[in-house]
Amino acid sequence: MEKLRIGVVGIGNMGSYHALCLNNGEIPNAELTAVCDTSPQRLKWASENLGAGVQRFDRAEMLFQSGLVDGVIIAVPHYDHPTLSIEAFKHHLHVLCEKPAGVYTKQVRRMNEAAAESGRVFGIMYNQRTNPLYLKLRELVKAGELGEIKRTNWIITNWYRPQAYYNSGGWRATWAGEGGGVMLNQCPHNLDLWQWTCGMPIRVRAFCGCGKYHDIEVEDDVTAYVEYKNGATGVFITSTGDAPGTNRFEITGDMGKIVIEDGKLNFWRNRLSEREFNKTTTIPFSQPEVWKCEVPLSGTETAHKGIIANWAEGILKGTPLLAPGEEGINGLQISNAIYLSSWLNDMVEIPVPENLYYEKLKEKIEASSYKKTVSEVKVSDVNGTFNSK
């Protein structure tokens, strides 16, 4: 079997996880040939934990020029995702970028343009797109089983993080280092799945609490209200301060209601469309007959490995990607709109005015007087933190 030669740029929490997967041969159609990190400790870790054949670089450009890789996985802090992806495309490399695509849409639009110009295969690490729950939800919505969507509601508050988490890295939860809080670090998957299954909202009114539960300058508590083109509404609630949290995603349509919770998808299906019933019934207190349906799920969640393998297959065989990199901008549009709405204390339209957003973000960074008490920077075990259930 032909194998894609992969370099991993950034071997911190996520990058080292991907490097080990590849190094252990867990991705049949790909192999690790190089890694890059600016930290000597991380390169030392690489020399001790990865195969002797894996080349180590301390500058991404050298890895890009090395001729050792066909594609790269970009797993650096958020702000550098577009910068390094664009650089890789210029070197004619295929790119799989970690989430979020970037911090502001202006930057990510440029990354998408660079990808298009390069003709290379561009993926994004939306590993939760491999979750059978959301695959099935998307399939049901696209097939029209729910009818016209009326309401979406995601309470995704099970991203709890204690202060020790924020103290574990100086870049974390700062406007300059990360460009945001729970929306940019924990929620990109949820924002993506929300739009991937139910479509993009057209406007947002959001309420962000900054440093509400932690000693940080960015948001750790968010309630967002959205409206869709067809008149449907939605609510998205998240926090890193709720323990225990909730992960409950409800979608209501003309044909009934789907709820994803506790790893299950339940579909209450109307026998007759509600819109039709509304018009035709003559009984004041009545409602459509509804059946609680057991909908089978298929497959298992292949997660990060599945996304890497699918991207590699896209390169090797032209298979369509489950998570095309160009779609990374969608979730970011929503999170940028959420921030902007909160900053302006007003409704914000999507697409977000990208220059205004960038200006406001720069103001936040410049106004920051935040000094963090950072404990020893160390790489954490991220297993079990992906929160896909």
Next chain:
Amino acid sequence: MEKLRIGVVGIGNMGSYHALCLNNGEIPNAELTAVCDTSPQRLKWASENLGAGVQRFDRAEMLFQSGLVDGVIIAVPHYDHPTLSIEAFKHHLHVLCEKPAGVYTKQVRRMNEAAAESGRVFGIMYNQRTNPLYLKLRELVKAGELGEIKRTNWIITNWYRPQAYYNSGGWRATWAGEGGGVMLNQCPHNLDLWQWTCGMPIRVRAFCGCGKYHDIEVEDDVTAYVEYKNGATGVFITSTGDAPGTNRFEITGDMGKIVIEDGKLNFWRNRLSEREFNKTTTIPFSQPEVWKCEVPLSGTETAHKGIIANWAEGILKGTPLLAPGEEGINGLQISNAIYLSSWLNDMVEIPVPENLYYEKLKEKIEASSYKKTVSEVKVSDVNGTFNSK
């Protein structure tokens, strides 16, 4: 046993239900002695369905002056709740008023003042306060079991009504006739229980859809975001257009999470306070140990009968009321704030500016060009529509 002599003013849907309960002797400490309605058909119904000793009046004032009653149940359209209650207090009668207390807070404040001046016992038909689920929730919150509240979230969309419901009465779902839609007709119980268990919010930002799912001029779809004095936030979502709907009430606090759904109360209780855990743990990816606790409920929901009996006992023996009439203004503050926020497209503080609200409501009534297609006005069987589960 001494029995309270009761008159029911308004024997439409709810009033005839109360009259029959009393007439059938289902309230041990109270008896029906008189009814009043402006409709000859309803008085004919009364002569055919109530005891021969029950006097019938076509004007409330005559019932109030009759000397036949100690207290009255006011079950007329919303706008007349305060007017008739105030009139009854002037006649030194005790009053049990149907919900909502009224349509605008200015009017209801005057009713509360009249009640205080009269020294009579004033109750409101918040029958869902007898539900063991909410009684237990309130008890747990008051006892501090949840700790400081962080978030409240009520998805109460199981108030489905088809167009036939709105066509069943000319006053329904008009600014002039009812003063609002789902917030004023279906949700007063939920708004009351929300504030009764979790306290009053201090500001509201709401989004109302008017005539979204029905041919009506008032709102049938609402999403409201609120903030509390302690910094907690909340969301309240309702609609008469969702089928099937949801009734899920989640309250998060420092000590865990309570969810009321499907007639059950579940309490996930932290072993250690989250605020304390947050400060003390040194493990970046960790959270407080949490126990899913089975909390026993006690008693059964005595509903309307329980409220009437409790009010009668308050009059006969001085027992404290479960639902004092003076508290009717609280839920109305929230619904008035929801409307005003939607009309002004802005955040609204609570207490609502009562004169501004009244002016805006009058503008709505005057601007109304809505003509309804009303089918034959008839009294519907309301059994099973109280939605307390």
